Amino acid sequence: MAPITTLHYLVVAAALFILGVIGVLTRRNVVIILMSIELILNAVNLNLVAFSRMWGLHGQVFAIFVITDAAAEAAVGLGILIAFFRNKETVNMDEVDLLKW
Amino acid sequence: MQPVATTFFFYFLSGITVLSGILVITRNNAVHSALALILGLLAQAGLYLMLYAPFVAGVQIILYAGGIMVLFLFVIMLVNLERAQKEEQFNKQWLVGLLAAVALGGLLFAVYVKGGTLFTEHIAQPVENSNTQQIGVMLYGNYMFAFEIASLLLLVAIIGAVVMAKKRI
Numbered sequence: 241m242a243p244i245t246t247l248h249y250l251v252v253a254a255a256l257f258i259l260g261v262i263g264v265l266t267r268r269n270v271v272i273i274l275m276s277i278e279l280i281l282n283a284v285n286l287n288l289v290a291f292s293r294m295w296g297l298h299g300q301v302f303a304i305f306v307i308t309d310a311a312a313e314a315a316v317g318l319g320i321l322i323a324f325f326r327n328k329e330t331v332n333m334d335e336v337d338l339l340k341w
Numbered sequence: 342m343q344p345v346a347t348t349f350f351f352y353f354l355s356g357i358t359v360l361s362g363i364l365v366i367t368r369n370n371a372v373h374s375a376l377a378l379i380l381g382l383l384a385q386a387g388l389y390l391m392l393y394a395p396f397v398a399g400v401q402i403i404l405y406a407g408g409i410m411v412l413f414l415f416v417i418m419l420v421n422l423e424r425a426q427k428e429e430q431f432n433k434q435w436l437v438g439l440l441a442a443v444a445l446g447g448l449l450f451a452v453y454v455k456g457g458t459l460f461t462e463h464i465a466q467p468v469e470n471s472n473t474q475q476i477g478v479m480l481y482g483n484y485m486f487a488f489e490i491a492s493l494l495l496l497v498a499i500i501g502a503v504v505m506a507k508k509r510i
Binding site: 268 | 347348351355358359362363365366368371374375378381382385388389391392393394396397400401404405408409412413416417419420421422424425428429430431432433434435437438439441442443445446449450453457472475476479480483484487491494495497498499501502503504505506508
């Protein structure tokens with residue numbers, strides 16, 4: 241079989257990214273939308289690490305920073321979700337319309 | 342050490358990753374989605390190991406599969422998802438969203454087909470024994486400022502999460 245190149249990893253990462261985008265754009269449940277965002281961030285991380293095999297360790301350091309951001313985003317996002325659930329008793333994205341007039 | 346059966350492991354792990362990604366965005370039950378996401382994250386840690394990135398693989402398992410996903414599962418238990426499970430799972434603009442995502446996928450596909458020569462193999466000599474050490478040196482050398490900013494970001498995130506989730510400030 242053909243050897244595995246960087247392009248193979250990029251294609252897997254692109255597939256993950258597209259799945260995450262589909263999840264964010266089509267689902268109603270906020271928890272699953274946040275998980276789709278994690279999918280997107282993971283796709284980016286896979287790209288960074290795949291390129292780091294070619295161009296040195298900078299990609300891996302950047303992947304660690306992306307993981308840090310993902311942790312911060314998940315904590316704040318889930319906090320917002322709990323605050324929202326306390327107000328409206330729902331977790332559907334299209335019912336987040338307090339600022340709409 | 343020369344890697345063995347690279348092709349098999351690559352297709353196996355990336356298959357698990359993509360399949361669990363599909364499960365994440367299609368399940369009704371958020372707990373099932375979270376478990377599928379954990380499986381995908383673990384498979385992705387395997388892919389990192391294949392790319393000679395053991396430290397990132399360890400961080401992925403400890404922080405993502407161990408930390409962030411536990412946070413997700415806790416919030417799923419705190420929030421009552423019974424009602425959301427019985428309702429419509431996809432919003433009204435799902436067709437437009439799907440088309441936009443497919444267009445983006447086509448764009449990426451075109452880039453990878455036309456620009457395949459841009460990604461020529463330029464394998465840097467992979468470091469086998471001192472990966473963690475070198476990442477540490479870079480974090481405290483080149484990326485010192487970004488590292489401090491990241492710690493500040495985490496502090497802000499802690500305070501923000503507490504303020505958001507607290508009933509009365």
